[in-house]
Amino acid sequence: MLKKIPPLFSKKYLHKWFSTQANHVKSKEYPKRIFSGIQPTGAIHLGNYLGAISQWVKMQNNNEDIILSVVDLHSMTLPHDPKQLSRNILQMTATLLGCGIDPQKVVLFQQSTVLEHTQLCWCLSCICTMPRLAHLPQYKEKSKDLKDIPLGLFVYPVLQAADILAYKATHVPVGEDQVQQIQLAQDLARMFNSRFGETFPIPHTVITGAEFARLRSLRDPLKKMSKSDPDPKSRICMTDSPDEIVRNIKKAVTDFTSEVTYDQEKRPGVSNLISIHSFVTNKTVDEICSEAVNITTGQYKLMVADAVVSYLKPIQDKIEQYSSDPGYLKDILQDGRDKARNICANNLAEVEYKLGLRVKVKKQQRIEVKT
Incomplete structure (x- = not known):
């Protein structure tokens, strides 16, 4: 909204005032970067x-x-x-x-x-x-x-x-x-x-x-996955070896229920593994739970580990290639x-x-x- 113009000012002042108001009303446009x-x-x-x-x-x-x-x-x-x-x-x-x-x-x-x-x-x-x-x-x-x-x-x-x-x-x-x-x-x-x-x-x-x-710490699913966490088993790093990935997912904190179900509030550990599985396979949560209906959470951890290893393998090969030069x-x-x-x-x-x-x-x- 334009301010009221003070009366009885010179043309030079009014020209400057209108220029200022124009800049105020419409800011300069910048190319997207x-x-x-x-x-x-x-x-x-x-x-x-x-x-x-x-x-x-x-x-x-x-x-x-x-x-x-x-x-x-x-x-x-x-x-x-x-x-x-x-x-x-x-x-x-x-x-x-x-x-x-x-x-x-x-x-x-x-x-x-x-x-x-x-x-x-x-x-x-x-x-x-x-x-x-x-x-x-x-x-x-x-x-x-x-x-x-x-x-x-x-x-x-x-x-x-x-x-x-x-x-x-x-x-x-x-x-x-x-x-x-x-x-x-x-x-x-x-x-x-x-x-x-x-x-x-x-x-x-x-x-x-x-x-x-939704990706949470493997050791404490109430916290976000973080590279600053002192426990390396709390996360999956892009450069982790297949053995390290399998080890960390096998040691992921879950609960005492063997069924694979998704419930972020009541079963945050298992739900975290399902989220990871979903992201690396592009499958929905419902599809994953249906496929895992007859296996235990222990067996499901190995399924998640295999999916993560397969997903990261081509990326890791490229990282290694660039790192060598x-x-x-x-x-x-x-x-x-x-x-x-x-x-x-x-x-x-x-x-x-x-x-x-x-x-x-x-x-x-x-x-x-x-x-």
Whole structure:
């Protein structure tokens, strides 16, 4: 709704006022661009793949403009092993390629090699407030057991916002637990636009893999499957050997009822195995229960294990093939870095001009100083 125009102002003022109102009523339209990132902090489990990576592959195959980053800087917010991080970066790249990410269709790069991310992070940090960051639930969760809290853990949501806004991304696929982080990016985009002029689109959250939230820990089906769980038997990783997959599923917590039935509230353990079975075979829950009507849960575990092993085998073969050539993986990341910088360098330059960090000087004849 337009505000009332103050009376008796000059034509120059009214022209400026109407221009401002027009910008207020209709924001600039931006081409659709998707950004997402993944931390190189250990092996990807089945829930990560189904809920995130497989969704990226679908977007890629639908010819979406998508940028993917191996966000190594985010993995440093808590103590880490530098050598392991280096290995994880290449392993994550191999995993993404093995799962179907095509670097010819997607910009795939290593976050720390594109310096514009940290530069924009600082610019956004100067308009963000500490109370705003302190309210984020993930900070509270990750810092509750720490005596000395690293500053990086506190401010990393600003870096996450910079990751997105550096490319003027319009859509960000995330899980439901990341929605509030994206809301910070939205808030910072609005604040910057309000103070310094229209610069960033307001990124939209795209909830992906909500149906895969049903994948629970094999050791505690009341919790989500997580790669941060200290018990490796709680999950199925994309690179687990067939023996490890069979072992983990055989040891999955169920109950004392031998019948195979689906009831998430009363039988969460068995229901979790049925969900996994359904996802890797594309069968419905009813079809699976009908096929398992004459077997025990112990026998059913072996059926699930065989289905998971068969599903992962071709993906694992590709991951192993890519992992055997680290030089190729580095070339992929370097090529992605160049593509990413071609996009975000101009965006950062625009930000710096608007903040007064780049001085525009008109060309003029140089003054000769006589000595």
